[in-house]
Amino acid sequence: MTSGERGSNVTIIAAHMLKGAPPGLVGESNPSGGSNKIIFIKFIEHCLSHTKLTLEEPHVLMYDIHESHISLAVIKRAKERGLHLLTIPPHTSHKLQPLGHPVFGPFKNYYDKAVSEGMSTSGNVGRLVTIYDICEIAAKAYDLAFTPGDIVSGFKISGNIPLNKNIFDDSEFLRLYVTDHPLPTSNDGNVPFTANNSLTSPLQKAFLKMRH
Incomplete structure (x- = not known):
């Protein structure tokens, strides 16, 4: 006999999608097909479980700044274990x-x-x-x-x-000039020359700073 009352729900996670996968591989799923903050923190934990790192002997993890990568939970866990997070600037990956x-x-x-x-x-x-x-x-x-x-x-x-630092030459940055904004001009039509702007636009300054 079974009770007519509703009991407790039990969830079983069965990883059938991992058929033929390499040993030690873990899997997660998301309806969107992409990653998210919950999945990425599990990825971090999986990495930590296979990496011998300490606060005295830290490691570096390099990645882009997708929103799932920079959650507070990820940053906090990395800091606790000595994992230094290095993000790649946008549009340069x-x-x-x-x-x-x-x-x-x-x-x-x-x-x-x-x-x-x-x-x-x-x-x-x-x-x-x-x-x-x-x-x-x-x-x-x-x-x-x-x-x-x-x-x-x-x-x-x-x-x-x-x-x-010089792995990329100036030609790598030429395509940026297409969307560059013109330098501000004074009332007489001349470009103000100051120590701050010289002859370099804000966008050019940002990339020059990144390079040096």
Whole structure:
């Protein structure tokens, strides 16, 4: 017999989406398909559980300033464990993100190739790839793309390690001039020349400051 009264709700988290995933991988889901503050703090905890860092021997985590990355919970937890957070300035991640071109670029290509090969094998022709297949496919691409050599190369060509402030020449900043604002002029039409503005606009100043 069962009671007619409503009992307590029990939630079971069953990670069926992790079929074929590498050992130790954890997964979270979000209806939007993106990350959020709750998921990212779990990512931080997962990293901390596999990293031997202390306040005396801190590590550095580099990332962009997505709203989920800079929550108070993340900053507080990182500070407690000796994890230094280094954010990449807006609109510069395509240049300063160490794992962009040398790692994630090839990863996407390897993933696409794995999907094509999987769909063309006997028994899979016409079958759609679903979210339950992603981990198994990504695991194959991950091993090929995330190699120590490519990771080290990514930090080098982005000027992060070893530190190289002159990794990008002036031509890298030319496209910014298209949206640059004109310098303010005085009543006689001349550009005021002061120690503050010289002949450099506010946008140019910001990037010159970032470079130096």
